[in-house]
Amino acid sequence: MTEPTLLRDQHYQYLKKGLRHLSDAYECLDASRPWLCYWILHSLELLEEPVPTAIASDVCKFLARCQSPTGGFAGGPCQAAHLAPTYAAVNALCIIGTQEAYNIIDREKLLSFLFSVKQPDGSFVMHIGGEVDVRSTYCAASVASLTNIMTPTLFQDTPTWIVSCQNWEGGLGGVPGLEAHGGYTFCGMAAMVILGKEHMLDLKSLLRWVASRQMRYEGGFQGRCNKLVDGCYSFWQAGLLPLLHRALFKGGDSTLSLQKWMFEQQALQEYILLCCQNPAGGLLDKPGKSRDFYHTCYCLSGLSVAQHFGNMDLHHELIVGREENRLVSLSISVIILHYDCNDKLWDKVVVAHNP
Amino acid sequence: LININQLLSTPTDRKEWADLEPVPQDDGPNPVVKIAYSDKFTDVYDYFRALLKNDEKSDRAFTLTAEAIELNAANYTVWHYRRVLLQALEKDLREEMRYITAIIEDQPKNYQVWHHRRMVVEWLNDPSEELEFIAEILSQDAKNYHAWQHRQWVLKEYKLWDSELEYVEQLLEEDVRNNSAWNQRHYVISHTTGYSDPSILNREVQYSLKQIKKAPHNESVWNYLKGILQDRGLSSHPGLLEQILELKETHCSPYLLGFLVDIYEDSLENTSGDQVEVLSKALELCELLAQEKDTIRREYWSYVGRSLQMKYCSDDPSTTSSAPETDRGSASVSVHQETTCNS
Numbered sequence: 001m002t003e004p005t006l007l008r009d010q011h012y013q014y015l016k017k018g019l020r021h022l023s024d025a026y027e028c029l030d031a032s033r034p035w036l037c038y039w040i041l042h043s044l045e046l047l048e049e050p051v052p053t054a055i056a057s058d059v060c061k062f063l064a065r066c067q068s069p070t071g072g073f074a075g076g077p078c079q080a081a082h083l084a085p086t087y088a089a090v091n092a093l094c095i096i097g098t099q100e101a102y103n104i105i106d107r108e109k110l111l112s113f114l115f116s117v118k119q120p121d122g123s124f125v126m127h128i129g130g131e132v133d134v135r136s137t138y139c140a141a142s143v144a145s146l147t148n149i150m151t152p153t154l155f156q157d158t159p160t161w162i163v164s165c166q167n168w169e170g171g172l173g174g175v176p177g178l179e180a181h182g183g184y185t186f187c188g189m190a191a192m193v194i195l196g197k198e199h200m201l202d203l204k205s206l207l208r209w210v211a212s213r214q215m216r217y218e219g220g221f222q223g224r225c226n227k228l229v230d231g232c233y234s235f236w237q238a239g240l241l242p243l244l245h246r247a248l249f250k251g252g253d254s255t256l257s258l259q260k261w262m263f264e265q266q267a268l269q270e271y272i273l274l275c276c277q278n279p280a281g282g283l284l285d286k287p288g289k290s291r292d293f294y295h296t297c298y299c300l301s302g303l304s305v306a307q308h309f310g311n312m313d314l315h316h317e318l319i320v321g322r323e324e325n326r327l328v329s330l331s332i333s334v335i336i337l338h339y340d341c342n343d344k345l346w347d348k349v350v351v352a353h354n355p
Numbered sequence: 356l357i358n359i360n361q362l363l364s365t366p367t368d369r370k371e372w373a374d375l376e377p378v379p380q381d382d383g384p385n386p387v388v389k390i391a392y393s394d395k396f397t398d399v400y401d402y403f404r405a406l407l408k409n410d411e412k413s414d415r416a417f418t419l420t421a422e423a424i425e426l427n428a429a430n431y432t433v434w435h436y437r438r439v440l441l442q443a444l445e446k447d448l449r450e451e452m453r454y455i456t457a458i459i460e461d462q463p464k465n466y467q468v469w470h471h472r473r474m475v476v477e478w479l480n481d482p483s484e485e486l487e488f489i490a491e492i493l494s495q496d497a498k499n500y501h502a503w504q505h506r507q508w509v510l511k512e513y514k515l516w517d518s519e520l521e522y523v524e525q526l527l528e529e530d531v532r533n534n535s536a537w538n539q540r541h542y543v544i545s546h547t548t549g550y551s552d553p554s555i556l557n558r559e560v561q562y563s564l565k566q567i568k569k570a571p572h573n574e575s576v577w578n579y580l581k582g583i584l585q586d587r588g589l590s591s592h593p594g595l596l597e598q599i600l601e602l603k604e605t606h607c608s609p610y611l612l613g614f615l616v617d618i619y620e621d622s623l624e625n626t627s628g629d630q631v632e633v634l635s636k637a638l639e640l641c642e643l644l645a646q647e648k649d650t651i652r653r654e655y656w657s658y659v660g661r662s663l664q665m666k667y668c669s670d671d672p673s674t675t676s677s678a679p680e681t682d683r684g685s686a687s688v689s690v691h692q693e694t695t696c697n698s
Contacts (some may be wrong), residue, residue, distance in 0.1 A: 015564050020386075020389065022389065022391065023390075023391055024391045024392060026390045027396055028394070028429060029425055029429070030392075030396075030400075030430065031429050031430040031431060031432065032429070035390040037388055040388070048502055054385075055387065056384040058383075058387050059387050061383050062382065062387045064385060065382070074432070075430070075432070077382065077432070078378075078380070078381075078404050079430070079431075080432040082431060107483065119441040126431075127467075129435050130436065130470065131470040132432070151598040167541070167582075168578075168579070169538070169578055171584060175504065177542050178504055179500070179534060181500065186458070207584075207655070208655075211652050211655040214651050214652065216650075225533045225535070225575055225578060226533070226573070226574060226575050229652060232454055253662070255662045255665050256658065257654060261654070262654045262655045262658055263652075263654065263655070270565065276694065280616075295567075314360060319598045
């Protein structure tokens with residue numbers, strides 16, 4: 001049997017084209033264009049493909065047009081600010097990492113925007129007049145920490161609200177009471193990690209829930225109990241295990257493995273490589289589904305998590321197939337990203353704000 | 356909703372728009388992620404941008420939002436504007452309910468449509484159609500997350516709990532593996548009787564055991580059983596361990612074995628005195644799960660075993676347990692005990 005191969009060239013061509021042009025099939029994402037930038041740039045980063053200077057600059061200029069005059073970023077020029085494209089735009093600019101990119105973000109207005117969507121119970125609405133769910137807390141925490149605009153009150157009561165989303169299953173739902181779901185669980189846990197409050201969650205139950213989401217036959221992950229596998233959960237679900245590992249380690253746990261995450265890394269890589277690649281480039285949910293940039297981003301992200309254990313001090317690789325399948329290690333790149341943003345970005349003056 | 360004129364033409368062709376200058380999308384000179392919009396899409400949104408720029412609050416603007424929504428129902432800016440117009444123009448909200456009903460039927464997995472429906476229901480202060488409507492959507496996809504979210508909001512906001520447990524039971528009759536329905540069961544009971552009353556808790560335990568017998572490899576029911584008992588202590592529920600051990604003979608599954616680990620762990624945590632046997636059984640099960648019965652979770656079950664060993668093994672010099680000291684130097688230390696703690 002031939003070794004599973006990551007179709008690097010094909011994915012690169014698909015991504016390179018998409019960064020410039022998209023067919024009318026993408027009309028449904030006309031209010032998510034910063035997401036398209038982020039999914040594509042993050043995928044290129046994982047593939048270790050450099051973004052040419054010109055196009056990086058064009059992305060910066062485009063995202064600048066998506067920035068709202070009242071702060072935050074919108075799904076496209078002349079649209080209203082929304083936390084999801086705000087997350088996507090800020091993270092895309094941080095991936096580009098040039099001074100031009102960092103200079104695009106109006107930090108003061110961004111802080112105003114975050115306060116404007118903050119709710120009394122600690123949650124955030126996704127946009128003015130919009131819906132609440134735990135994605136918003138992750139989007140807000142991510143951009144606030146990357147741009148260094150956290151204030152003592154900005155996330156007041158937010159950890160308590162996130163904790164209330166953890167349910168009887170051990171995972172988190174979108175809002176309190178809802179079924180545990182991989183996407184929302186990642187958002188909640190990651191937000192808590194950024195806020196330094198991960199120990200308020202029941203980490204043991206969360207661990208049991210997410211470990212149980214790996215499918216014993218397919219090797220990939222399901223989003224919810226008794227549902228089907230989907231390539232994107234390779235990141236949302238499997239990505240929880242490094243976060244939990246770190247949280248448990250910080251909490252004094254001495255029985256954690258020093259080589260492996262608490263999921264079957266080889267099986268996940270096999271699912272992604274054998275079942276989630278489109279031969280013409282791009283990745284997907286499961287065989288029979290169409291490729292798209294969202295699945296390309298999260299399948300590749302999940303592949304990276306499955307290939308790399310550890311952090312900067314302790315790194316252990318497990319590459320299924322040829323060495324050329326190796327992707328950039330996410331944990332390391334995230335750590336570097338955060339450091340660069342805070343160091344190069346701006347002076348560390350805390351923006352004074354009266355909510 | 357949308358008339359034949361709108362179906363066949365674009366705003367540029369229509370005389371009622373002649374006075375308004377459309378605003379093209381400005382992506383800049385070197386666009387990125389540039390979508391190849393159809394002519395219709397471009398036209399509708401060029402006029403939408405013009406309306407937004409002028410803050411026009413008119414009936415033609417209201418009609419255009421429906422066209423813009425049809426082209427991209429995820430455009431939350433358009434939905435927000437439509438809500439502004441609904442209020443400014445004092446539009447008929449009953450008609451809006453009919454509109455949003457049709458849109459959701461067509462696109463039930465979109466955030467904006469459900470949020471819009473919630474706003475209209477709130478403005479009307481009328482939830483009377485909701486449970487039936489949501490049930491209709493769930494009949495097409497019994498796990499639609501947005502539908503469940505809307506349903507939970509309606510139940511809580513308007514206190515419409517009376518028939519919900521019955522509805523959940525009907526769904527579980529249709530598909531006992533519907534995890535959303537099990538979650539809803541927990542939601543309803545938590546918000547009504549609660550689980551503190553022993554007769555309620557026992558009813559739920561019996562219901563769960565009955566479902567386990569019907570479909571032993573259904574993870575949802577095992578998770579539910581654990582979920583409702585864990586705060587009270589799995590090992591303290593009388594007779595449960597015995598019932599599970601009995602089930603092990605005829606209805607075994609990795610979930611049953613995991614549940615036993617949980618009972619034993621709870622016993623170790625909450626029972627004083629010598630727990631060597633319990634620890635030994637727990638470790639044996641972790642090993643069995645890791646090596647044979649649930650190998651996809653090998654790393655996890657190995658970790659659970661190591662954690663239990665670290666925490667409860669009284670031979671381990673690094674623990675500060677108050678368990679009775681074993682006489683390590685003595686020949687009377689049982690082989691069994693040594694094997695357990697050193698495995």
